Amino acid sequence: MAFTNDLRSRSPIPSPPRPSQGEPVAITWSGATWGLAGLGLVNFLLTVITVGVYHFWAKTEVRRRIMSSVRINGEPLEYTGTGTELFLGFLIVFVLILLPILIALYTAQIFLGVWGALAVLPINLLIFYLYGVALFRARRYRRSRLRWRGVRGAMVGSSWAYGWHALWSSILLPFTLMFLWPWRDNFLHAKLMRAGRFGDKPFGFAGGSGPLYPRYTLVFLLTFLALALIGGLGGVIVFRTVKPLFDAMQQAKAQGVTIDWNSPEMAIFKPLIWTATAMGVGLYAALLLAVMLIWSFYRTRVMTYFATQTTLDQATFGLRPSGWGLFWVTFSGLLLSIFTLTILSPVAEARVARYLVRRMTVTGTVDFAGIVQSAQTLSKTGEGLAEAFDVDTSSSFILSI
């Protein structure tokens, strides 16, 4: 309970024209991560009791807690979305889109028989298109529900157009042997970023994909190396363990002898088969882990580079490079979530958010008084498409502001 003499009083109603009064911006984290365990447990129990219906409210409450831990100049962000909005959004999409697609697929199979399988292709294309649309709409919903000092975020532009860009750019990928990937990342991110608003102020994004290519090429080659190595190891294992068994079986067949799997002769093969299976599973897990590691190498480069190309008013953002830090916090969060049957997934999300927020930097100034409230009308329903198509909306959620 302190009393200070604050001389920086300012009229809340701006009168144009006025000289720009920029302020420095500091983004900090002030909140719990492991403290969300209790919330995770309550969410889990309620979701189970309501056979999944509560999921929308659970998600909303986690978002509220995490966003209010993010401080800009000491004042927290507010997330004002509700679970009802998410639920209604999903319901609408279910009835208008999912159900017709299900019926269309089924009817195609019934009436066209074998040819019905061909109907699956255009429907999959449609779903892929809707995926892009869903991403844009989910971002738009979340930005419109985020406020700071009462001013809302927003997103302008058409989700249908974005979906189309996401689709055609991904169709081109295999034709360029996947080398279009960084260009596509940059292309789509630019669209999403430049559509973003804080109040009436647009975000700027100056990025190009050139700086991403060195890291991408490295990652691309490493992936091949990993596949080759692990595939090679797998081959050696098969050769060493399964082949003798296979030969023995062929021999027995040639001699017209049936194999008694319980006989002492066959007993030597059992430990071999067990080891082979164990090593097979282990190799697969190792391959997954290796690919995740390698690609996080690329993704951190993308994130840090994109951050430095993002501007708002006179300020430029940045993200301090993290090495393995980001991969570790994401991966450990994933393990945490899996091993606790998602009870601790709010904790995992909060840890990633905290990590990113602590490494965020802002240089330059923003004239807050010059940012006027967004005039966009709020949609009443949110993220229906994203929910329906399982668009990944959480892990780098904090960066999708």
Add this chain to the structure above:
Amino acid sequence: MDTATYIGRLSDGRTAATSAVTVALGATGLDIAGAAEPQSWNYTKLEAAAPLRWHDNEALLRTGQYPGATLFIADPGFAAAILKRSPQLSPGAHRWRFAMPGLAITALLALGIGAIYLFGFNPAQQLAGLLPHRVRAAIGEQAAASLAGGHQTCTAPEGVKALNTLVAELSAATLSGKAFEVRVVRWDLVNAFAVPGEQIVVSGGLINEAQSADEVAGVLAHEMGHGIELHPEAGIIRSLGLSALIELLASGQSSTLTNAGSLLLQLRYSREAEHQADVHALEILKTANISPKPFSGFFSRLLKREGGATKSVAPGDLGIFSTHPPTPERAAMAAAAATYPGRPALSEADWQALKHICG
């Protein structure tokens, strides 16, 4: 009265600027001074995006009285003080208010599903009745083809003629105006399946196993019972609908748990369906003046067998022995209906022809 005052920052929500204000805990609300004009925020109208806890060091408040305005107070004592006056800001009250719609929706859904169970509503069957015959026949063709797999239809002309005689008789005896189509496929298992569109598939194994035409008549009558009640169509709509409903509830994340549940629900419907088909079978046999005693004998014989021949094909396929083997109750019910002598379903010559339908 608490005479404490706190330092806060007030934004009007029209721009992202703030002004420093002093906040006092008045009798009915927060008295805010230092902005363009003094404001009083009523305790009962206070809102917050994130709930306030006793130990919070800061508070971010809004009010319905001044839409868009936010008040930020970075003072440890404030949270405790305001929670006493505005309990609606606490986590419990918050969760209750926001979760209420969700819990209400779940309760409604549970009630709806409960009603369907308790009152025996059968929405799938109603929907099935709305489908035109052409659609049902097309579905049935596909279903029959996929059921039969690669097994060939048996086409010995004498056998087919005998089969059609029997089928025509029984179709007439259903008094439903529907004409059924039956085919026999070269297949070892002992089973028969009703598919949509008044079509039935019988396995050659069942024809072999049967000792008289009366037994086959019983089986066919049973499958016709399924067809009359539109069980095959309803079954397909139900499985489509259940998977859609479960997808809705699990909000797009299906799991083995929900799949198992859907399977169980379908099994439950199958038992009802089998009973209805049995009742129809006995009625049809009576109208056609064929004794149900051989039919009952058929059940009893197969009861004595071990596994093997009564292997089911897929759950919900409405074969006689699909998801549940013949029970003594079903055999007993058929035996009890044998109150009349009846006449042979087919002549001896026709029966022999049918026996050799698959060569």
